[in-house]
Amino acid sequence: MDLHLIPGAAATEAERTAIDAVVTSRRRDLLLPALHAAQEAAGWISPGALNHLCRVLDVPPAEAYGVASFYALFSTEPRPPRVVHVCDDLACRIRGGKELRADFERRGEHCLPSPCLGQCDRGPAALVQAEKMQVITSSSRHVEGSRLLARVGKVDPESFDDYRAHGGFRALRRALELGPEGVIREIVDSKLVGRGGAAFPAGRKWDAVARAPERPHHLVCNADESEPGTFKDRVLLEEDPYAIVEAMTIAGIATGCDRGYLYVRGEYPLASSRMTKAIDQARVRGFLRGFEIEVRRGAGAYICGEETALFNSIEGFRGEPRNKPPFPTQKGLFGKPTLVNNVETLANVLGIVLEGGATFPSVETKLFCVSGCVPKPGTYEVRFGTTLRELLKIAGAGPLRTVLLGGAAGTFLTPEEFDVPLTFEGTRAIGASLGSGVVMALDETVDLADIVLRIARFFREESCGQCVPCRVGTRRQEEILSRMARGSDESTLLDDVGQVMKDASICGLGHTASWAAQSAIRKLKLFSRAR
Amino acid sequence: MRSVEISIDGQATTVPEGTTILEACRGRGVDTPTLCYLETLTPVNVCRVCVVEVEGSRTLVPACSRKVEPKMSIQTDSERVRLSRRMVLEFLASSVDLSLVSAEVLGWMKRYGAQPGRHAGGATVAQPPKIDNELYVRDYSKCILCYKCVEACGRDAQNTFALSVAGRGFDAKISTEFGLPLGESACVYCGNCIGVCPTGALRFKSEYDLRRSGTWDESKQKTTDTICPYCGVGCTLRLTVQDNRIVKAMSPPDHEVTRGHLCIKGRFGWRFVQNRGGTS
Numbered sequence: 001m002d003l004h005l006i007p008g009a010a011a012t013e014a015e016r017t018a019i020d021a022v023v024t025s026r027r028r029d030l031l032l033p034a035l036h037a038a039q040e041a042a043g044w045i046s047p048g049a050l051n052h053l054c055r056v057l058d059v060p061p062a063e064a065y066g067v068a069s070f071y072a073l074f075s076t077e078p079r080p081p082r083v084v085h086v087c088d089d090l091a092c093r094i095r096g097g098k099e100l101r102a103d104f105e106r107r108g109e110h111c112l113p114s115p116c117l118g119q120c121d122r123g124p125a126a127l128v129q130a131e132k133m134q135v136i137t138s139s140s141r142h143v144e145g146s147r148l149l150a151r152v153g154k155v156d157p158e159s160f161d162d163y164r165a166h167g168g169f170r171a172l173r174r175a176l177e178l179g180p181e182g183v184i185r186e187i188v189d190s191k192l193v194g195r196g197g198a199a200f201p202a203g204r205k206w207d208a209v210a211r212a213p214e215r216p217h218h219l220v221c222n223a224d225e226s227e228p229g230t231f232k233d234r235v236l237l238e239e240d241p242y243a244i245v246e247a248m249t250i251a252g253i254a255t256g257c258d259r260g261y262l263y264v265r266g267e268y269p270l271a272s273s274r275m276t277k278a279i280d281q282a283r284v285r286g287f288l289r290g291f292e293i294e295v296r297r298g299a300g301a302y303i304c305g306e307e308t309a310l311f312n313s314i315e316g317f318r319g320e321p322r323n324k325p326p327f328p329t330q331k332g333l334f335g336k337p338t339l340v341n342n343v344e345t346l347a348n349v350l351g352i353v354l355e356g357g358a359t360f361p362s363v364e365t366k367l368f369c370v371s372g373c374v375p376k377p378g379t380y381e382v383r384f385g386t387t388l389r390e391l392l393k394i395a396g397a398g399p400l401r402t403v404l405l406g407g408a409a410g411t412f413l414t415p416e417e418f419d420v421p422l423t424f425e426g427t428r429a430i431g432a433s434l435g436s437g438v439v440m441a442l443d444e445t446v447d448l449a450d451i452v453l454r455i456a457r458f459f460r461e462e463s464c465g466q467c468v469p470c471r472v473g474t475r476r477q478e479e480i481l482s483r484m485a486r487g488s489d490e491s492t493l494l495d496d497v498g499q500v501m502k503d504a505s506i507c508g509l510g511h512t513a514s515w516a517a518q519s520a521i522r523k524l525k526l527f528s529r530a531r
Numbered sequence: 532m533r534s535v536e537i538s539i540d541g542q543a544t545t546v547p548e549g550t551t552i553l554e555a556c557r558g559r560g561v562d563t564p565t566l567c568y569l570e571t572l573t574p575v576n577v578c579r580v581c582v583v584e585v586e587g588s589r590t591l592v593p594a595c596s597r598k599v600e601p602k603m604s605i606q607t608d609s610e611r612v613r614l615s616r617r618m619v620l621e622f623l624a625s626s627v628d629l630s631l632v633s634a635e636v637l638g639w640m641k642r643y644g645a646q647p648g649r650h651a652g653g654a655t656v657a658q659p660p661k662i663d664n665e666l667y668v669r670d671y672s673k674c675i676l677c678y679k680c681v682e683a684c685g686r687d688a689q690n691t692f693a694l695s696v697a698g699r700g701f702d703a704k705i706s707t708e709f710g711l712p713l714g715e716s717a718c719v720y721c722g723n724c725i726g727v728c729p730t731g732a733l734r735f736k737s738e739y740d741l742r743r744s745g746t747w748d749e750s751k752q753k754t755t756d757t758i759c760p761y762c763g764v765g766c767t768l769r770l771t772v773q774d775n776r777i778v779k780a781m782s783p784p785d786h787e788v789t790r791g792h793l794c795i796k797g798r799f800g801w802r803f804v805q806n807r808g809g810t811s
Binding site (some may be wrong): 066499504 | 576577578579580582590591593596597611614615618619622623625626649650652653654675676685692693694695696697698699700701702703706707708709711715716717
């Protein structure tokens, strides 16, 4: 292909150096890292930088621009080199996000509103984007748990030796003894289901990838935790990174993968640097066993947590979901059989391999991200079957109006529903879902209409725009809800919009975009005159 | 080739393996609306107007790209299907200027009872047309984002890659890099994007000018098929003529040589025909 570059646009020395440092070969999948390099070097993706990265990667400028303009953390227009993204999403909204932004502005910072930064346990929070990214939080985090969180706060996350001293890499040794088939048998026996939100049996995926005749196989650890209210994976990545390296290595070896990708959301700079260090250390010490792990940073797009959008993002295309079937276990990353697991799912693998799959159901735990109107927001690890009321009590919650369970893609529960056991089946029985483990507590002081409108805005801003039901539907939904907040009765139209998004969208974003608003209207009588 | 037994609206039928639901429906005479689908392009299944209900599937599935599977039971006219098709048409008609779509599309709007007025006051993609060259106009207020121009400009035909989808969500749009004018972009003016555009967002400048001056008159137009005189490939040109002047040049999509695509000469190189003043 003859590339036609932008006339008269040349990269600066700094841009060229930064891009050349990451483009080690002419591979399309280096486009996202190259865009990060360009953004960091100049504070925006300039036409000159775009020209340079297109030339070295042999990518048409229109396509590269299409990719760059997809991500919220990239700017395709000049802007100040230092930008503060202040979270105005659900939890920070009710914990002083507005005041935090005013503070930054008083100090002359260039502020932009941001969707959830995954810091709800210590908000209000902001992300400073300069040459390097830095997260600003307002309080210290709270963590409580004995299995998945056992090492958190006790182990030095930057020390390989300390991880080993805390029992690290015992599961890998056991996995090597069991062999790939033995490991998969344990995972199948454990009945572990995915913790990313869809609750798919992990063993079935592992088995399907291991058996897929096409080679190579790929492993992807989905660390693009972006569901508003979710931060549990961040805690694991930041505070027990070697555990994720160990679990990825076990998964990779068991399913015949040569290479694993850790796709971590762009707003988690500490998680990606600690994971990178941990991978490097494990490799140097020979604990990757020939398996290779690459860290890929997202750049501000909730939709890239959808597994097929994530593949496109890694491959250097716009993060638009693909149609399923084919499923990732058949045709995933680079069109090859791919195992995709969430961070928490993988964290469970270590215990399963060490203790055996059969005992797992009796000791199984789940991480919950408790935030909002509670004295002790944090990450709580509890046994399956613990009720929501018990969990709220542990976090010190007082009387509440509602809990948003599962995040923006979840549902509101009434206090009468708080006795629901926090299991996949239990929540399903009341028409709710655990989702990514979000428990956002909202009391009478919170303006529920404001929360519902913020959720509607979230989906409108995060829709990739590919399919009509979601692209226009999320927009219409927000418009209708704003009118309903002003007293107009348009529930029939709202239902029709919700139905087409649920039925006809390509991916889960559109399928779930109406749930929260619908549940607030139905169960909490939001916008009804009776209240 | 093996055959697969399926049922469409309760009627059993047998189709070859690898057939899409859309092909199976059309083969049985079940009219299925499509907007982003074109026989000559890779299905992108983004408009979702072709969705059908498949037994056992939680959500509706796009007929254009989903292949039949043994024992698949397909409903093409259920409540859910009708509602989704209606809403997709309402969404587009309420956000995009559909004044130049085919009668077929208007027929679907009627069939599914689309009432775009229900969304009055909602956001639209209205914007002034981009006129930056003498050959064609890009009027994105008429763009439904079907991706066809991107595919025709890229892998499916021209391999020029001058266009891409940029931005995200409702603000996603068809764009060159940084929105550059076509003249500074990779565009080679093959006009294959015009050939595949279903809504008249991409139009010949000649058509655009006649419409603006109010002299575009389809009742006075006829089409004539001829062979492009420029090279030995022998592309069929389908010329639209009004008042004895060529107003646009297309090629039939089912033509085995062109598959509807042309180059700049065939597409735009006909002005000499009407240069009756004569050159010496």
